[in-house]
Amino acid sequence: MQETELQTPRTALADRPARSDVASPAAMIVFESVTKVYEPDVTALANVSFVIDKGEFVFVVGPSGSGKSTVVRLLLKELEPTEGRIIVGGRDLGRLKRSKVPLLRRNLGCVFQDFKLLPNRTAAENVGYALRVQGESRPSVRRKVPEVLSLVGLAQKMNSYPHELSGGEQQRVSIARAFVNHPPLLVCDEPTGNLDPDTSVGIMQLLYRINRSGTTVLMVTHDREMVDKMRKRVIALEEGSLVRDERRGGYANE
Amino acid sequence: MRFRFLMSEALRSVRASFSTTIAATMTVLIGMFLVGLLIAFGTFARSWSNQTKGTLLDNVYFCTDVSCPGRGAATAKEINAVRIKLESNPLVKKNGVTFVSKEEALKRMRKRAPELVRNITSNPLPASEEVTPAKGEYVDEIDRSLHPLPAGVEKTTYGKKTASRILRIARVIETIFLIAIIVLLTASTLLIANTIRLSIFARRREIEVMKLVGASNWFVRGPFMVEGLICGLLGSIAAVILLLLGKEIALPSVLGHIDAGSGVSAIPFALNAMILLGIGLVLGAAGSGLTMRRFLRI
Numbered sequence: 129m130q131e132t133e134l135q136t137p138r139t140a141l142a143d144r145p146a147r148s149d150v151a152s153p154a155a156m157i158v159f160e161s162v163t164k165v166y167e168p169d170v171t172a173l174a175n176v177s178f179v180i181d182k183g184e185f186v187f188v189v190g191p192s193g194s195g196k197s198t199v200v201r202l203l204l205k206e207l208e209p210t211e212g213r214i215i216v217g218g219r220d221l222g223r224l225k226r227s228k229v230p231l232l233r234r235n236l237g238c239v240f241q242d243f244k245l246l247p248n249r250t251a252a253e254n255v256g257y258a259l260r261v262q263g264e265s266r267p268s269v270r271r272k273v274p275e276v277l278s279l280v281g282l283a284q285k286m287n288s289y290p291h292e293l294s295g296g297e298q299q300r301v302s303i304a305r306a307f308v309n310h311p312p313l314l315v316c317d318e319p320t321g322n323l324d325p326d327t328s329v330g331i332m333q334l335l336y337r338i339n340r341s342g343t344t345v346l347m348v349t350h351d352r353e354m355v356d357k358m359r360k361r362v363i364a365l366e367e368g369s370l371v372r373d374e375r376r377g378g379y380a381n382e
Numbered sequence: 383m384r385f386r387f388l389m390s391e392a393l394r395s396v397r398a399s400f401s402t403t404i405a406a407t408m409t410v411l412i413g414m415f416l417v418g419l420l421i422a423f424g425t426f427a428r429s430w431s432n433q434t435k436g437t438l439l440d441n442v443y444f445c446t447d448v449s450c451p452g453r454g455a456a457t458a459k460e461i462n463a464v465r466i467k468l469e470s471n472p473l474v475k476k477n478g479v480t481f482v483s484k485e486e487a488l489k490r491m492r493k494r495a496p497e498l499v500r501n502i503t504s505n506p507l508p509a510s511e512e513v514t515p516a517k518g519e520y521v522d523e524i525d526r527s528l529h530p531l532p533a534g535v536e537k538t539t540y541g542k543k544t545a546s547r548i549l550r551i552a553r554v555i556e557t558i559f560l561i562a563i564i565v566l567l568t569a570s571t572l573l574i575a576n577t578i579r580l581s582i583f584a585r586r587r588e589i590e591v592m593k594l595v596g597a598s599n600w601f602v603r604g605p606f607m608v609e610g611l612i613c614g615l616l617g618s619i620a621a622v623i624l625l626l627l628g629k630e631i632a633l634p635s636v637l638g639h640i641d642a643g644s645g646v647s648a649i650p651f652a653l654n655a656m657i658l659l660g661i662g663l664v665l666g667a668a669g670s671g672l673t674m675r676r677f678l679r680i
């Protein structure tokens with residue numbers, strides 16, 4: 129798909145240059161000694177550092193409570209790190225003003241385990257909302273929404289409400305919503321966590337296709353089988369510490 | 383954000399949460415009805431007390447040959463001096479000093495008590511100045527400023543007992559009105575804010591999702607505020623209609639028994655209605671805008 133457009137991050141993400149020592153132009157995500165402590169004394173992440181390049185497909189794995197979801201919430205600037213620096217698409221999140229957070233999120237597709245669809249809107253309206261928030265015009269919304277819904281295989285269900293769709297279909301809607309802006313980065317928080325294995329495979333294929341089009345995909349999961357099959361880069365967390373970072377890894381240490 | 387989008391989003395959420403919309407509207411209706419009632423009665427009572435206070439006068443009686451034996455009647459010079467002194471007093475109402483001549487006094491007395499003056503041959507009544515204070519409360523102080531009495535003045539009276547009773551009642555009425563309006567406004571603000579908070583709380587997940595897909599605070603808040611505006615508008619319009627019905631139907635049957643005199647009136651109904659609409663709109667919009675702040679911190 130639009131290889132060239134996705135290779136270069138959108139201007140909104142790149143307007144503040146990061147320090148050159150950490151952010152090589154090829155880096156999409158930089159975690160620099162990130163520590164997150166939930167008050168009063170729960171350490172979710174302890175001194176975690178990694179760099180994810182543009183176009184990579186990365187699994188973040190680990191048992192429950194290992195800090196996986198914290199990584200996602202930090203990337204969305206839903207939380208602030210207690211210590212350390214996070215750079216997304218060349219932009220230092222710590223120096224990002226609160227008023228600019230919506231801009232960050234528009235350039236960063238997000239898929240959640242519980243889909244997070246708006247309940248009283250149809251599939252098309254849910255996807256359209258992500259375009260509307262950035263002031264896109266009606267005609268352009270009407271053009272782009274069917275396009276991306278047929279990309280995820282839901283052309284027939286455009287006008288269905290979330291409760292009329294199966295779990296897999298709802299997750300496809302939420303992927304369509306995350307991808308409709310063609311963001312340079314897609315963050316997925318256990319997207320297959322609520323789905324049966326067959327449906328999960330379909331979702332993974334979809335994410336893989338999106339990654340092939342040039343979008344960086346970071347996927348938090350504990351779907352062992354999936355990780356072992358895909359043989360992509362694996363970042364493993366355990367009790368808040370990074371214990372493994374393998375180029376072509378499996379779920380467990382081999 | 384486009385106006386059409388704003389309106390369609392607001393109408394969508396009105397439809398989607400119809401029962402909470404009704405609840406919020408009813409709350410505004412009750413609150414605004416009570417506030418409107420209070421404004422009407424309050425301003426009526428205030429107007430009455432002002433009117434009554436306006437009747438308070440300080441009477442300055444000048445000497446006659448009879449009343450001041452030994453020194454004789456007040457001269458024109460003395461009368462003028464008193465007048466100038468009174469008119470330069472800032473507590474006295476502008477042009478509030480009226481001279482009542484002996485003849486005028488007799489004429490008034492004839493009207494009030496004809497039997498009493500039927501058989502008199504000469505005019506025993508003194509000339510006087512009627513002094514209207516700028517505010518009813520000043521009457522006491524004005525009277526004191528004339529003591530010791532200037533030359534040519536026999537005595538001053540201002541109905542001390544009546545005056546203090548009138549002033550006391552007026553003060554009580556004003557205080558009650560003030561307290562009631564504060565209490566009622568606070569109560570209806572809290573009530574409305576609480577209803578709005580419940581409706582927003584019910585939709586906090588929706589707000590969270592909106593924020594996570596990159597909606598700015600105002601993008602999320604706008605439709606909610608328009609929704610609050612709609613509730614506030616509908617509620618206060620309904621309150622105005624109820625008040626109008628009350629004014630046209632219920633009031634005439636009661637009003638026959640109240641004789642407040644001319645010049646006493648509540649503020650015009652149209653003005654009262656405008657105030658209610660204004661308060662309703664502001665409460666609705668600001669209420670939902672402010673309550674949302676908590677849920678927007680995502």
